[in-house]
Amino acid sequence: MNIDVIFSANEVTKDRVEGKIVVVIDVLRATSVMLTAMNNGAVEIRPFKEINKLISYTKDLKGILRCGERNGTKIVGFDLGNSPLEYKSEIVHGKIICMTTSNGTNALVNSSYGKKIFIGSFFNLDLLCKKINEIGEDLVIVCAGTNGEFSLDDSLCAGEIVKRLEYRTLSDSARAMYMIASIPGTLKDKLKETKHYNFLKELGEVKDLENCFSVDSQNIILEYRDGIIKKYEE
Template structure:
């Protein structure tokens, strides 16, 4: 199995995904929100690059909620921002969510040609790794990054997935993927590695310290979100 890690949403443009599984990671915080919302009973999530497209989609439904951010902050008039702690069971159960974020939903739209398109974060990292192993296809792990640049939070998560798969199967990887796998192997802990990194520090500065504590939790969810027919859902 070949595993390749891409460092940002921009790197997916023009990339060939046919015949491969793609895993999108935006730990801080879009994919963590998606996993949390679906875990708490949301019916599905519709991802959009643009704010107006999300609004237009939500306007066509009686049961839709708007969620999203720009520069980490809630979009004016939206029901939710991009804090996973907002997406509680009482607010999202049975609801459709129309979502747009700076990096994560853009990464998803850039990878729609994949055979399978999965959503990962630290919360569901082991079950995602297991799913990829079962499917036995080549894998591209697409880190959303931050404003088209490398982001340590996403890349460490990607490295851990490569590490977990490599423990169970022979894998072929390039040097960039190897470097992140090695980081995962020798990391003292997720929070310790991310402290001081750019996006982690930014979210801390604007008041989302509780989000950061939650987003680095490992394996508290067993769901495998996937993209199909314009929406993200689970098999349950």
């Protein structure tokens, strides 16, 4: 298994992901939201890169929730923002979620040429890595990053995935993430001085930060296929 890591949504190209297994990560917070929503009974999630396209698509639809953020803040007129804690079962159960975020949904849509595209965060590391080991094919981990830049929270999660995989040949970027993830310390200790962590802290999202670092708290695998995120089925 060859493993590569891409550091931002803007760096994803067809030739780097085509024919490969892809895991898309946006720890803070889009993929953590997606996992939580589906874990709490949402039917499916439809990601969009642009706000206007989402609004146009959902204009005449019922039973859907418009969700997402720009610059960390819920989009005006939308039902939910980008906090996993908002996506409670009594709100999302049985609903179709249409979602757009600053980075995570871009990373997903840009990765559409992958052979299989999984959703990753700290929430589902164990189950997801077991499945990837079982498949045993070349893997690209796509970190959403922040506005086209490297973001340590996503990359640290990528390193944790690399650590748990077997029979691997690593690109330099994957090896670097493995080394970062192998440094002793808690996730909070490693990330508390980072730009995105402190941006969310300034927005008052401390509970989100604590929640998003809950390793292996969910027993779920999601796949993005044909423009829709659903629970993975063999």
